[in-house]
Amino acid sequence: MEVTTHRGEGKLQQVIEIGPHSLLTDAPVESGGEASGPAPHDFLAAALAACTSLTVTMYAKRKGFPLDDIAVSVKHGQDGAAYVLHRTIRYIGALAPEQAERLTDIANKCPVHKTLTGQMQIFTEVAAS
Incomplete structure (x- = not known):
């Protein structure tokens, strides 16, 4: 299984692709992110x-x-x-x-x-x- 990431729409948001599944990750607001997903x-x-x-x-x-x-x-x-x-x-x-x-x-x-x-x-x- 391969996991890949690419930039999402937010300042630091990343889209994680795991097979057919997509998840969002982001940094907390205090770290410069928008907390749009789990860290x-x-x-x-x-x-x-x-x-x-x-x-x-x-x-x-x-x-x-x-x-x-x-x-x-x-x-x-x-x-x-x-x-x-x-x-x-x-x-x-x-x-x-x-x-x-x-x-x-x-x-x-x-x-x-x-x-x-x-x-x-x-x-x-x-x-x-």
């Missing part, structure tokens, strides 16, 4: 929240756990030299304590969590114009 770090937090929900839901269904719903929130921001993601998970359903504990173990193994806590490499090349 890039918001998408990072959203990816963690969505991946957590999907992974836990799939596991619970496969195991027959009585998980009726899951709510995941991620607070995020700079804290000194570190960028911090604080995830809160709320399980909705008649789960036994050991089932909830297992689901939390699974949440910590979702692909985005593993990507963010593992080793990453970014390669940059400049294309000819």
Whole structure:
């Protein structure tokens, strides 16, 4: 999968193209943007929240756990030299304590969590114009 961006209509707005999907991102007003869409770090937090929900839901269904719903929130921001993601998970359903504990173990193994806590490499090349 390839993700591409191009300038949107605002001062700093960008259009993100992911396959057939288009999303907007922008900088906050205090950073010179118009806040016409989530900031890039918001998408990072959203990816963690969505991946957590999907992974836990799939596991619970496969195991027959009585998980009726899951709510995941991620607070995020700079804290000194570190960028911090604080995830809160709320399980909705008649789960036994050991089932909830297992689901939390699974949440910590979702692909985005593993990507963010593992080793990453970014390669940059400049294309000819």
